Amino acid sequence: MKFPVLAITLDLDDTLWPFAPIGARIDQVLYDWMREHSPATAAMYPVAAMRELRERSFHDNPQLHHDLSALRRLTLREALENSGADLALLEPAYEAFYAARNQVEFYPDALDALARIAAKVPVAALSNGNADLQRIGLAHHFSFQL
Numbered sequence: 001m002k003f004p005v006l007a008i009t010l011d012l013d014d015t016l017w018p019f020a021p022i023g024a025r026i027d028q029v030l031y032d033w034m035r036e037h038s039p040a041t042a043a044m045y046p047v048a049a050m051r052e053l054r055e056r057s058f059h060d061n062p063q064l065h066h067d068l069s070a071l072r073r074l075t076l077r078e079a080l081e082n083s084g085a086d087l088a089l090l091e092p093a094y095e096a097f098y099a100a101r102n103q104v105e106f107y108p109d110a111l112d113a114l115a116r117i118a119a120k121v122p123v124a125a126l127s128n129g130n131a132d133l134q135r136i137g138l139a140h141h142f143s144f145q146l
Helices: 020-037 039-044 047-060 068-082 087-101 110-120
Strands: 008-010 123-125
Touching: 020 039, 020 047, 020 087, 039 068, 047 068, 068 087, 110 123
Parallel strands: 008 123
Antiparallel strands: none
16 A cells, blocks of 8 residues: 655654663752752652652553653652652752753754655654753754644
8 A cells, every 4th residue: 555644753752862861861960959959859869769759650640641741740749748848949850850851862863864854744743751842952843742
């Protein structure tokens, strides 16, 4: 069967860039941020403990699997509450995470391939993650993001 390609959808992580180095960096950036802004939270939740809390939040909240940003905020809220920290730190902590999450290193051929594809058909980004096409500098290649 032959048919014309009318659009392409992409998941971003592990398609345009590898996620593993980002994930490791995010954990460390968030820990360092907590050490500076909420030492009690950092002491209670070093990297491995925060990762366990995040995994538990994911497991306990399947209704949020489509929204990893909401799950991340839920994890941060719980860590801050459990350590007696000021909940006003939630959004600044999330922003530290979000900034680090959107620092990506593209696969060598990814940008050229994306530009060639986007010149021929509309490209849509589909993800449950936190990649921000504007911050990354890719929004101009995509017709839609969900």
